[in-house]
Amino acid sequence: MTTTDFTLRRDPFGRLTLTDANGTVHDNVAPVRAFPIQAPDEGLALVNTDGKEVIxxxxxxxxxxxxxALIREELSGRExxxxxxxxxxxTSFATPCTWTVDTDRGAADFVLRGEEDIxxxxxxxxxxxxxxxIQFLVRNQYTLDKHSKKILDRFM
Known part of the structure; x- marks a missing residue:
């Protein structure tokens, strides 16, 4: 079903409840992005607890x-x-090694098991x-600073 004729609200437990154009209530729906990295705001399904697309x-x-706003709030809590x-x-150019990175959420340290994890x-x-x-995203490896590119090149 493809539509924008629906209502979305939070139930008393904070879960999303969808009422479709026919008046059918779907409790505990969750947003799922079709292309979370390349087109995060395009192509999104609201699915029920069985994983079936509702809208x-x-x-x-x-x-x-x-x-x-409800959908974005739910996605930010899930993703x-x-x-x-x-x-x-x-710490080393051999794996496993610990990476120290600066992210959009602050500084982080993580262990890379092997090159296949990139x-x-x-x-x-x-x-x-x-x-x-935990998955870390490098949106565009070519726009990283020179030092970051040099480290990344050693693992690719």
Whole structure:
């Protein structure tokens, strides 16, 4: 179902509840991005607890402001993917090693298990997974500073 004719609210427990155009209530829905890295505000589904799509949303910004705010708030609580802005240091060029980075959420240290934990996403982006499963995003490896690029090149 593709529509923008629905209402979205939080229930008393803080979960999202969707009422569709037919008046059907869908409790505990969750937003899921189709392309979380390359087009985060385009192509988003609200899915039920079984993972079945209830509503498809082409663009979040086309929604009423209150609905868009609820969706963005829910996504920010569910998604944790710090974006690396600068690689400060690595303990070794052999893995496993500890990386010290500056992210959009502050400074962080993480352990890189192996070079296979650095994955390309498209032509410019990289996804780096640490030993705890946290994924760090490098949105554009070519816009990093010279020092960061030099470190990253040793692992790629």
């Amino acid at each position: 498809w949303i082409d663009r979040v910004e086309d929604l009423p402001a209150e609905t868009a 944790f993917m710090p974006e690396i802005r600068r690689i400060i240091d690595v 994955r390309r996403i498209g032509a410019e982006a990289l996804l780096i997974s640490d030993t705890h499963g």
